[in-house]
Amino acid sequence: MSNSNADKPLENYTTHPSLSSLPDEIVLRCLARVPRSYHLNISWVSKHLRALVRYGLRSIRHKSSLYVCFQQEYNDSSFHWFTLSETSTTTTTEYGLVPNPTTFPPHKYGSSTVAVGSNIFFIGRSRRPSSDLWILDTRSGNMTQGPSMSVPRNVEEAAVGVIDGKIYVIGGGGYQEEIQVEVFDPKSETWELAGAENVRTIPRSSASVEGKVYIVEYEKTSVYNPRECEGERLVKIVSERLSERGRKETVPDTVERVCVVEDVLFACFKRLGVMWFDTKIDVWRRLVGLDGKEMFIFHADAMSEYEGKLVVLYMWGESRVDDSVTKSVRCKLVSVHRAGDRICGTIDWSGVVGTVPSSFCFLHCLAVSE
Template sequence: MNATATATAAATTTTTSSIHPPPPSSESQLIPNLPDDVFLNCLARIPRSHYPKLSLVCQSWHSKVNSSALFTTRSLLQTTQTSLYLNLRINSSFYWYTLLSNCPKRINPQKPIFPLPPIPTQPVGPAFAVLGPKIYVIGGSVNEIPLNCMWVYDCRFNRWEAGPRMKVGREFAAAGVVNGRIYVVGGCVVDSWARSMNWAEVFDPVTGLWAPVPSPIEVREKWMHASAVVDGRVYAMADRGGVVYDVGVGKWGNVSKRLDLGWRGRAAVVGGVLYCYDFLGKIRGFDVEEDVWKELKGIGKGLPRFLCGATMVNFNGRLCVVWERKGSGKEVEIMCADIEVWNDGDGMLNGRILWSDVILTVPNGAAIVHCMAAEF
C-alpha cells in the first residue's frame, strides 16, 4: 500500500470512529447498556433498608451503595430517610443499634434493628449531638478522667472517626445544635483559667474548629443532666436549676422554676414544645412562651407509666419514645412508640400512637443511654 492509500485509510478509520464510537464495555457499567448516572438516580429512589442486600450483588454495586455520590443524589432528589439510633449500656460496655426505616415493623418484624460498629473509645457520661448525617459523641470520661475528645459516626458510611478535640475535658455536659453549630455547656470544674474561659464551647463543622463561648461566672455549674434546644435557645439542666443560652443575642439566663421542677429524663422538642415524663409517669409538654406544663392527652391507655428509663427524640416531626420493659426470664425488652402530637387549638396537647412494639431484646441489667434520629 502506497503512502496515499495509507493516509486515506487512516482518515477513514478516524472519521468512522468519531461518528460511531465503540460501545462501552459492560464490565465498566453497573448495569449493561445503562449509563451509571441513570443507575445512580434509580438507586437513590430505593429505600435505604434494601441497601445491605444490594451491596452484595457485586463489588461495583457495593462501592456505589457506599459512595458519597449516592448520598449527594439522595439529597438532591429529597429521598433521604430518618433513622433511629440507640446507645445502650449492657454491663460495663456500650452498644449502638439503628432502625433503618420510618416504620421498622414493616421491614423485618423478626429483626428490625441492626448493630453498629463499636466506638473506639467507650466514655462514660458523654454529650450527644446530631448534625446532618453525623452523630457526635462529645467528651465523657474513662477511668474517671474527663476527656476532651470527640468521636463522629458517619451514618452514610457506617464508620467512626476521631473529631477535633475540645479545649477542655468534660463529662456530663449539655449539648445542642443551633444554626449548624454544636454548643457544649458545662461538664467541667472551673478551677483554672482555661476551664473557666472555656466552660462553654461551640464547634463549627465547616472549619473543624472549637471556640469558647463567653459566659458569666454565676452560670457555670459543673454537671448537666439534660439539655434541649427550643427556638434557637440551648437549655442545660444542672443539679440545681439550669441555664439557658440564647444563641441569636448571645445572652445567658436561668431556666424558669416550673421548667426545672417538671423536667425528668431525656426530653425531646417537637413543634416548639418540650416533652418529657413527670413524677407520675405521664408524658407532658412544656410551653416555653406560656411557662406552663400540659399533659399529653389521648395516649394514656397505649403506654405504661414512665417512672424511669424512658428517653425521647423528635423523629420526623413526631415524638418517638424508647423505654425498657421486663421481658421473660433474664431479659429486658427495649420498647419503642411513634406518636403523632399536635396542639388542638385550645391550648391543649393531643397525641395518637401510630405504632408501638418491642424492637430489641437484651440481657437483664441493660439500660438505655440515649436515642437519636439522623437523616441521610
C-alpha cells in the same frame, strides 16, 4: 372632606395572591419549612392544603434512622448499637430493633452525643473530664478524631445543643463553675469560644429548640440564647407546670430524658412522666388526647424524634430462659400536633421492638438523617 379611597371603584383594588394560587411544587417547599406540629392547623385552611400536607410532603421529607445504643452495666467496654426498623404488610405495620452493622470503636462511648445531618458527634467523656471530639460518618462507617476543645469537660455535667447546624457545649468544668462556652462548626471543623457562663456542676439534660439551648434540671430550667449580649445569654427560670385547673405549680422532680419533636421540647420526669414545655409562658404542660383529656406517659428510658413523631422507649418485665434473663424493650410512637395553645398526642403504634439481656441499659438514642 371626602375620603379619596371611597371614591375609587372596586375594580381598582388589587388582591394579593394567596398560597393556594401558587404551583404545588412551590407550596410544598414552603410547607416543608413549617414545623410539623402546625400541619393540623394548615389542614383546616382548605381541602387542597390538607391533601398537600397529608400526601405531598411525604415525597420531599428527608428520611431518618433511629440509632439506639445499649451499655452492659458494670462493663465499660460492652456497647451494642441498633436501629429501629419498620416492616409493613398490606394490613399492619410493625417495628423492631435490628443490630447496626457499623463497627463502633469501643473506647468512644462515655461521651455526649449529638447528630448533625448524617454524622454523630461524640463529645468529651463521662466520669473524668476530656476535651476529645470524635466524628462518625454513619453513611461510610468511618470514625475520625476531630479537633479538641480548649477546656476538658465532664459531659455528665455539661449541656450540649445544636443551633443553626453548630454544636454548643456549655458547662462541665468540674469545680470550675464559670467556664467558656465552646461552639463547633462541622463545616469548617473548628471550635470557637462564645463567652464564659456560670453553670452549676450537677447532672443535667439539654436540647435545642427555637434557636436556644434548654437545660432542664431539678426544679429549674435554664435557657441559653447565643443571640443575646454577653452576660445575658443564660437565663434561669423556676420550673413550673400548668395543672389541669390552670394553676402554676412548681416541679420538684428529677428529669430523666429530654428531646425535641418539631420545635417542641419534651421531657420525661421521674414522677410526672412525659410533658412538653410551653415557651410562651415558660411552663411544663401535659399532652392531651384528641378528646381533650390529659395523656399520661409515665416512663421513658430513652426518647427521640423519629419521622416527625415522638419515640418513647423503655424496658418492661423480665423473662428467664435456662440461665438467661432478658428484658423486653417496648416502644411508643406518638404523633404530636398543635391545637390552639395545646399539644395533642396520638399513639400511632405501641409494642415490643426487641429483647435484651437484663444487664443492658440505654445509653444513647438519636435520630440521624440518611
